[in-house]
Amino acid sequence: AQKITQTQPGMFVQEKEAVTLDCTYDTSDQSYGLFWYKQPSSGEMIFLIYQGSYDEQNATEGRYSLNFQKARKSANLVISASQLGDSAMYFCAMILVAQKLVFGQGTRLTINP
Amino acid sequence: ETGVTQTPRHLVMGMTNKKSLKCEQHLGHNAMYWYKQSAKKPLELMFVYSLEERVENNSVPSRFSPECPNSSHLFLHLHTLQPEDSALYLCASSQDVIDTQYFGPGTRLTVL
Numbered sequence: 084a085q086k087i088t089q090t091q092p093g094m095f096v097q098e099k100e101a102v103t104l105d106c107t108y109d110t111s112d113q114s115y116g117l118f119w120y121k122q123p124s125s126g127e128m129i130f131l132i133y134q135g136s137y138d139e140q141n142a143t144e145g146r147y148s149l150n151f152q153k154a155r156k157s158a159n160l161v162i163s164a165s166q167l168g169d170s171a172m173y174f175c176a177m178i179l180v181a182q183k184l185v186f187g188q189g190t191r192l193t194i195n196p
Numbered sequence: 197e198t199g200v201t202q203t204p205r206h207l208v209m210g211m212t213n214k215k216s217l218k219c220e221q222h223l224g225h226n227a228m229y230w231y232k233q234s235a236k237k238p239l240e241l242m243f244v245y246s247l248e249e250r251v252e253n254n255s256v257p258s259r260f261s262p263e264c265p266n267s268s269h270l271f272l273h274l275h276t277l278q279p280e281d282s283a284l285y286l287c288a289s290s291q292d293v294i295d296t297q298y299f300g301p302g303t304r305l306t307v308l
Contacts (some may be wrong), residue, residue: 126301127301128302189238
């Protein structure tokens with residue numbers, strides 16, 4: 084069964100520190116895509132970064148990078164130099180050839196000044 | 197307007213009411229989605245439309261009725277809802293069903 088697991092329900096980080104949000108996935112498909120979304124308290128789901136299963140290099144988008152370890156089936160999100168505005172829920176998601184986007188439970192990140 | 201918009205942003209309704217949620221995407225995408233987000237549960241995919249044809253219906257109760265009149269608009273018609281239907285309803289769109297999905301701000305629904 085396809086599943087996304089985020090083991091950290093909440094994280095507290097000091098401003099300007101780097102933070103890693105964990106995500107592991109389970110699928111028998113060879114072709115899939117991994118996403119990270121940010122959801123502020125306003126509710127909107129904001130796309131951050133994408134990694135394809137055949138991409139050999141880790142995806143990066145500004146302060147966001149995805150630490151993709153295919154053998155371990157992990158796709159951790161790394162946020163460098165955290166800012167107060169990074170406080171939000173973060174969701175890891177996976178899309179399969181069957182075209183369903185499967186979400187994890189989310190991690191609530193709080194950045195302290 | 198840019199991106200994906202949803203109206204209303206907040207809705208309170210009684211169990212006997214009929215209401216509709218509206219989603220509009222200004223991205224030229226071909227696929228649109230409805231998701232339900234309840235407290236402490238992962239996002240649940242409800243419906244998928246591709247080129248105005250429904251391609252996915254995840255065993256959603258018939259009191260939720262989607263409508264996709266064109267590739268830019270998606271509606272969710274609600275009738276005789278239950279209190280447990282209270283949730284954040286998110287609309288999303290993507291170029292095609294395998295591509296990155298972009299979400300609207302959501303409609304926070306409360307059923308009394």
